[in-house]
Amino acid sequence: MAKNPLELFYCYAPEDSDLRDQLDKRLESLRRDGKIKTWYDGEISPGDNRKQQIKEHLSTANIILLLISADFTASNYCSQQMEQISRLHKEGKVRVVPILLDSCDWSHAPFTDLEPLSSIDRRPIKESRNRNAALENVARGIRKVVEGLNSRPIDPPVAWSISAGNSGENGEGLIFPPPNKNLPDQSPVPSTPSDNVEENNVKIVPSLPNPLPLEPVQIRALATSAVSNGKSGEEAPKPSPTARPSATNQSGPLTPNTQLPGRRQQGHQSSGRSRRKGVIAISLIIFILLILLVLCFKIFLPLILHINDNDIRVWTAPDGESIGISSGQFAFDVAKRQDKDDKTEAAKKFAAGDSNGAEVLWQRANQEDPSDAEPLIYLENKRVLDSGANYVSIVVATILTGNNAHVGRDDLQGAYVAQKEFNSDHALQVRLLIANSGSGDESMARDVAEQIVKAAPQEKILGVMGWPFSESSLNAVKALGSAQIPLVSQTASTDKLTGRFPYFFRVIPPDSDQGNANASYVTQTLHAKRVALFVDPNNAYSKSFAEDFRGPYLNAGDGNSIVVTEQYTVGLQGQGDLPSLLQDALMHNPDVIYFSGYASDLNILLSDLPSTGLGSQILIVGGEGFYELGGYTLRARAHLAQLRFLSYAYPDEWEAANLTDYKPPFFQEYSQAFNPSGKPVESPYGFTRADSDSTLSYDATMTLLTANNTAYNNAGMDTKATTTQMVQQALQQIDDRHPLQGASGQIAFGPNGNPINKPILVLHFNQHQQIQEERQMEGCLLIGHCSG
Template identity: 45%
Template sequence: MRCPYCGATVRPGGRFCNQCGRRLNAETGDLSGAQQTQAQGPGQGQKVSTSLRPGDRLQNDRYVIKQILGEGGMGAVLLAEDTRLNNKLVVIKELISDSSDPAQLQEDVRNFKREVATLASVDHFLVPAVTDHFQEGSHYFMVQEYVAGENLEERLNRLGRPLSEDEVLVYASDILLVLEYLASRKPPIVHRDVKPANIIIGSNDGRAHLVDFGIARPDLAADAARKQTTALGTPGYAPPEQYQGKADPRSDLYALAATMHHLLTNRDPREHPPFVYPPVRTLNPRLSLEVEHLLTRALQNDITKRYQSASEMKQDVDQILEERFGLLGASLTTGAHPISRPRPQSGGFGHSSPTLPQRTSPSVSTMRGDPFTPLPPTLSSAAPQTPVPVTGPVQGQQQRQLWQPVQPQQPPQPRLPGKRSYTGQMLASFLLLLLVLILIAAIALGAFSGFRQRLQESGSSQGQGSATAPSTALPANINGIGAFTIKNAQGQPELLGLSDGSIIFDTTRPSGDASLKQQAAQSFKADNYAAAQSYLAQAIAEDSNDAEALIYQEDLRVMASGSPYLTLVIGAMLTGPDTDVGREALQGAYVAQREFNDSGGLNGLKLRLLIANSGSEDNYAGTVAQQIVQAAHKDSTIVGVMGWPFSSQTINAVGVLAQAQIPLVSGTASSDQLSGLSPYFFRVVPSNEGQASAGARYALQVLHAHRVAAFYDQGDSYSSSLFRDFRNAFTQEGGQIVVEEHYQRSNTSQLPVLLSDALGKNPDLIYFAGYASDITPLLKYLPTTGTFAHLPVLGGDALYQPQGYGNVRQVFARLHFTSFAYPDEWTYLGRPLPAFFSDYARLYSGNGQHSGYGYTRADFNTILAYDATETLLEGCRRALATAGSSQSLTGSKLRQALTTISGSGAIQGISGQISFASNGDPLDKAIVVLYVDAQGHIKINSVEGKFFK
């Protein structure tokens, strides 16, 4: 049908003419359903349903249909599993050619094949790749990569409000990166249907992906006269010239600007006259004048007055991002060459990206990458303080290699300008090592005797108290990156060590497929980074809060970017009964890593993370710390460590790292023995004395308890110091400890017997100075009737487990905790939430399909690990700011910079103000007192100390 005003062909059912913009009345513009079908003909107006259903198989059983994503007049979109690629999810687009018109059938097939050909030639990581196409009967199928996420139309509908300006600009920068690539093709490719529904925000990477190239075409200048009547786009987003068959790459810029207008105002252009867009600030006054000017220019009807290239428009978008929000726009360039995502090859995942240097990949038990002979592994070996270069790639110069490849036949022996020969360096190194050994021996005999004594008093010395303690010596074949297996106290094997992505520790997650991560590690070791990325993406799609996989995925992106980077090591436990605590520590570190890298890093430096797993045996933290020292000998980008969550592990690691001048910042280790233990140790939580005093006051004033039965582990530094501090504070205020029950973390089966003994002393409160993983046997046998039916249990931060206590949930309401962080503190204190909380939910929510802790709500361990990582990064900023022209970063310079986080140099953490005293403890750090209500909800009783700067 035609417009009665200008004679242009109009869309059946449309309210406005696409050409002249005049309103159409019911008589001219609105046809009945029967008329629409007749006017459009078969295959256009009718909805043709696919005959496929979930469980059906295609291509000789290779593809198994899982879900029908959508159906329309031309076919269907299906979600399927590719059984040849470990059941990887893919999207299959089906063309149902049931038209009775042979010409229409031919045109449908031609358009479908053109889409396949167009997409097959597109090689960009923000565009789903075509991996297969085939025909079965009269139906044609195209297979594409699956992008897990939410399209922007769905997001807008879900929120019911405009998106924020910075969010829209970040997504626009991504799409402009794609349009820039499409315009660079020969001939250029015009998408012709950019709109919110065709932009998916990936749940794995948070990036904007452009999908649905169904009407995309190469822009053939020689064939400009050919009408493009079948490629009209979506009314409201498509520019005027597209309806005249004259679309070019500038048309996609218009459509993107219309999309941005919709996202920023929540005004749907399909419900208004076409080609009319009110200034955005008249609809959303919070928007900036800069973004209004940008959209005004991009939405010009005259194509010659718009932005003339995606690069030009992207420059303005990125400038607004940087100047108003301190963010850097999307960029995936190495020198002057864009990075392309490797294409899947037949029978496998293809070769590694050409932008990633090759490196050697020995077994899991060996260190790879450095051709130089390392110093002998010893605790007394200090890590070389080689500066980390801060400048990025320089035009015309060779870029810094991410790994040095091993040449096994003839190891390179580089000679630095103005330096002595390699042999001379070895001799000097030997003499230096001998001198260090003599110095260490002297220190061990005298000056540091107090240091060693406190380690012994803590109950954490290696092998203490057990004639059969397992050896914690580092295996001879481990020299930095690598793993080794031990048997824990329960006789179960655990894989410990230091990993850069070549080793997977967290293999017992309740969801997800550990084999995908294992395959990623194997691909990483084989230098097949594209396959490693693919496997990690699949693993994250199945388990969106797996921080181990997310960290390794981000590390690969950092390396692929070609930017220089600094490296921090995350010390945690990813095996054994306290694995959840280690997972939460990794989560906090990953949020800090993503925020740091997404904001552009530091003077061009990005952040890479390594993961150190010490498992359930505290003594092995010192062993793994030796690996970190050895790795730092080989990799000068390693400047600091965040960890460990538990005090006993931290104590074992501090001395090893301090001797190598590697600073350690802990998020949760609170044992009194750590105060002043080393000038290279800092923590963002106060010592146990602070939380024990708060707990004692709470017990007396709120719980009105005066007779306490205390449980603690004499051999555990955290437990024993927390108990002593509580006992001192409680008894000084008139309370009484009626019994001290000694349990062992490795033998919690004794707790029911100890509980029976304690109840015989008629207490009115149990104080449990231990860990959440230890207390379950005690809670299981806590009386629910009689005298002790409501006996409360109070503990410290290690007892606070937000997920509850599983099969003893019925007594969860008796628990009370002191802690160093809680996600509702900001709301409780009447302050707006910092970006960390929204970033956490965005990075871990799995597209909103999960809720609760670990997905949208951060655990206190996660918050504190984030604060510790941010503290290290702040130290790096200050160290580089004072480094002068050398612009170098070493562990010793980082330690010195951390000491400036004090007084007026304090920083605001998510858990409160962070200001270090001379002993490495935070000054007057906030402590929160929590309790569980009758419905099982954790709530705040009070916040003590200085929370805000």
């Protein structure tokens, strides 16, 4: 019988794709001979569920090749696969082959006990003197593994007998496991006496290929023996402690003369009635337990796993963050929140169907922390549902856990004010669902987007406001776009989003516009000739924000130069390198540091700036990502006055432009929502003063809601007839001829989804660590009143 080819699965970091390709070429002869077929994530087709494809191919793989490197051990993508690979390895369903690409610490990995493949001199591939020879050596090792698996003989399936505890005392039975789908040709490997396995005090040994059928009374005897420790009707005789076990009570094949434990060879009919009663009692107990189990799954599982019946669910990511969508059944924003206990309890009540009980707790949570928009959104949602009015649902997609949770808090505040204002002015009502993709792995946004797509029909979802970060938006927009669900982002700015996705819109300019503005400011206002550039080349926002500054700056003035480019990694895993990169940058005597990144990473840089001497007074220039008031530690705040950054919203910009009389009602509504008592607060931001994220979130949400209302009216005020395609068309109609007045300025979209004539501001911190507007570079703050 011909064997099916073994499936090889590549698990590797994207940075090692070249080595993977070179290794794959050296396995071509095995592929050509029909001995293997290979798979890696590059074979996923557009539109396919990436996570599901990887999971399916892992489960069908016979051999998994781990291409271990420093990038591999640092990769969230690879670490997410380790749990499934480890489980398959422990169950013996797959052969795991580590391949050492470079020197790195993989001692924490679950496969350190396995011998890795490397070069002939046992050096990692990248450190070998002859890389081609090293790859050939690895290919030979893989060939040996393949030939070893393919050399196993194929026999008819074997049955297995199982004996629990001491052989012959607790009964024997026959089980027929399904063929292992991971073995070649779907045929189980025959066992030998040395193949006996003992696991969890259960010894499994091979039995006859075709076991003899058991009579009904024998089957009942087996069932009762498992329950009564070998007693059925009456206690079976126990062997003498000094006697050798007889052939009838040893583990092994059953024969017609085998004496079954618990079964008397003579007179078994006299005890048949008692055995039948025992079986009936056991069956009744099992039935009751099944009923209780079903009730537990129905009532308690949603509370434990945060799942309900409508694809609105929350799960735990590998880094421990809670990821998913909540309509009220889960509280995301609980870290360092005074109202966390009431919010958590309210979520449990809501998930259990007690919306009135949840309402009381949400109201109490709001009294404890009036700046928390999460319970306010759920309270407004309940009012909408109780009203019986026509409504649609919008998802607010943001970050509410981890070190960037403050961004999501601002986003929810802006979205809530927009929800309340819209619902008070329109017959159509809106319900907000909250989606969290976490701070750790921005690819989680893809999983959340796929969940939104599944939930959209039943939950009446007609659009998404989010995500705040470019990388998350890129991960989400493909899934949402393929399902024709509009996405309006409040702060995602990468150029990769420009014109590529017809269902994507944003209310801030792309990085190309920001780069030109910053290049002009650094050259004409700061007169800086020497710039040290910090960039993460693997982060979409950081990369495009840096590239869009580099070109215009070098062309803006004679003698302008980038004296050093420091490459760092966005997020926690790269923050440890920032102090040394800063020291290196300062050694090049730059006039300005251009930091392309977020406040959480900038915080580390600011904390390590010297207080005296070289670099103590250097200015750091960046973008909207710097405007995070909650993102700076006390040590970093000592250097806030050295920041200059672009922004697209600022609460005092209307006064600075002498347009106070035209200031939108959002700013007053914000204060009324989050400081209703008017009590003095230590910091006005978050209570009486809206920051940039809150303002832009309000504008993005209100824009999406306005488009929903237009689509609803065009559908004859019928929510069932209102479609996401109609919402997208309504968004496209918000152009320079029909703009909206936003709190951050004019909102109008071009054909590529980017805003037209959006105001761009330069902000800085004064000596009291208060943000002030330095100048407005360009754009229309009030419709018809433009500058630049």
